Amino acid sequence: MKYIDEFQDPELARRLLDDIHATVTRPWALMEVCGGQTHSIIRHGIDQLLPDEVELIHGPGCPVCVTPLEVIDKALEIASRPGVIFCSFGDMLRVPGTGRDLFQVRGEGGDVRVVYSPLDALRIARQNPDREVVFFGIGFETTAPPNAMTVHQARKLGVRNFSMLVSHVRVPPAIEAIMSSPSCRVQGFLAAGHVCSVMGVEEYPELAERFRVPIVVTGFEPLDILEGVRRAVRQLERGEHTVDNAYARAVRPEGNPAARAMLEDVFEVTDRAWRGIGVIPDSGWRLSSKYRDHDAEHRFSVGGIRTQEPAECRSGEVLQGLLKPHECEAFGTLCTPRTPLGATMVSSEGACAAYYLYRRLDVPTTAAREASPVV
Numbered sequence: 089m090k091y092i093d094e095f096q097d098p099e100l101a102r103r104l105l106d107d108i109h110a111t112v113t114r115p116w117a118l119m120e121v122c123g124g125q126t127h128s129i130i131r132h133g134i135d136q137l138l139p140d141e142v143e144l145i146h147g148p149g150c151p152v153c154v155t156p157l158e159v160i161d162k163a164l165e166i167a168s169r170p171g172v173i174f175c176s177f178g179d180m181l182r183v184p185g186t187g188r189d190l191f192q193v194r195g196e197g198g199d200v201r202v203v204y205s206p207l208d209a210l211r212i213a214r215q216n217p218d219r220e221v222v223f224f225g226i227g228f229e230t231t232a233p234p235n236a237m238t239v240h241q242a243r244k245l246g247v248r249n250f251s252m253l254v255s256h257v258r259v260p261p262a263i264e265a266i267m268s269s270p271s272c273r274v275q276g277f278l279a280a281g282h283v284c285s286v287m288g289v290e291e292y293p294e295l296a297e298r299f300r301v302p303i304v305v306t307g308f309e310p311l312d313i314l315e316g317v318r319r320a321v322r323q324l325e326r327g328e329h330t331v332d333n334a335y336a337r338a339v340r341p342e343g344n345p346a347a348r349a350m351l352e353d354v355f356e357v358t359d360r361a362w363r364g365i366g367v368i369p370d371s372g373w374r375l376s377s378k379y380r381d382h383d384a385e386h387r388f389s390v391g392g393i394r395t396q397e398p399a400e401c402r403s404g405e406v407l408q409g410l411l412k413p414h415e416c417e418a419f420g421t422l423c424t425p426r427t428p429l430g431a432t433m434v435s436s437e438g439a440c441a442a443y444y445l446y447r448r449l450d451v452p453t454t455a456a457r458e459a460s461p462v463v
């Protein structure tokens with residue numbers, strides 16, 4: 089069987105696959121929420137090992153991909169200001185804003201620095217008390233705790249020249265938005281294990297019940313994903329819709345209480361725009377009023393920046409699972425990792441980048457699937 093000998097435990101992989109093949113009797117569409125899972129699926133050919141009846145739809149769980157264009161433009165504006173040191177993880181530097189990216193700002197003389205932790209940015213702020221130091225704080229529930237802790241530290245230490253441009257997003261409201269869409273085809277979810285390791289699973293039973301979808305908390309290794317698919321398919325075939333933790337080695341039901349307490353102290357829930365999708369109510373975090381002095385959006389008065397997404401990029405449909413990346417007209421032609429039109433082609437976790445990297449140019453299109461439905 090292709091790819092399977094590359095799995096960590098090929099025998100276990102075969103057993104899981106045999107179970108899935110023996111269980112499935114009709115078509116099911118599952119969404120893996122996390123971009124890391126998407127890469128693992130495409131890299132290891134997991135979708136091609138599954139029965140034809142099981143379709144994996146790629147979800148919106150890539151933090152770089154869903155950061156809206158207007159937040160990128162705010163970052164570009166702040167990074168261009170004299171006296172500012174703008175710090176970011178490296179994967180944000182090539183994300184296109186309107187007309188340019190952070191690399192170009194650096195080429196034009198802006199002091200844009202790649203850091204590996206928000207605490208690096210705080211250290212830079214302490215070393216440069218006469219400069220404004222800004223950290224670009226994006227991501228899901230996984231990156232939010234260290235960012236929250238850094239802002240907490242900055243306040244505690246009185247580092248007044250440190251601020252954060254925050255665009256954090258939360259998974260459960262995104263699941264709710266996806267399931268509420270009239271065009272939604274998702275029948276079950278592989279929830280992101282690392283998010284649940286922070287937040288626990290308390291928010292999921294209500295969603296599983298309301299939308300009657302199984303939600304299986306799943307890890308990132310190929311075997312984790314096969315196990316998540318196996319459990320989701322079992323539930324679907326039995327007509328069940330419960331929350332099942334298939335990643336118990338990392339996820340406790342209550343998550344990480346210390347991290348959650350830090351999040352509650354530093355952030356407050358807010359509506360958040362997702363790139364290509366639009367505003368999802370209560371889907372984000374912003375700094376709470378207690379930490380307003382460290383809010384870069386407030387400090388640099390960039391809250392009014394509004395921008396339009398490029399019309400040719402269909403990443404919003406990709407992020408909602410309505411379109412496979414190679415079905416976008418620009419895929420591999422106008423849009424490549426060297427010339428990305430959208431964040432899903434830039435980010436290492438983006439679905440478009442995964443398809444390009446692993447040469448997925450020949451998988452059946454959605455239209456083809458609909459024309460030849462599996463019965």
Ligand code: SF4
Nearest residue numbers: 402403416423430440
């Ligand atoms: S291939 Fe490029 S243009 Fe098309 S959806 Fe992906 S990022 Fe956007």
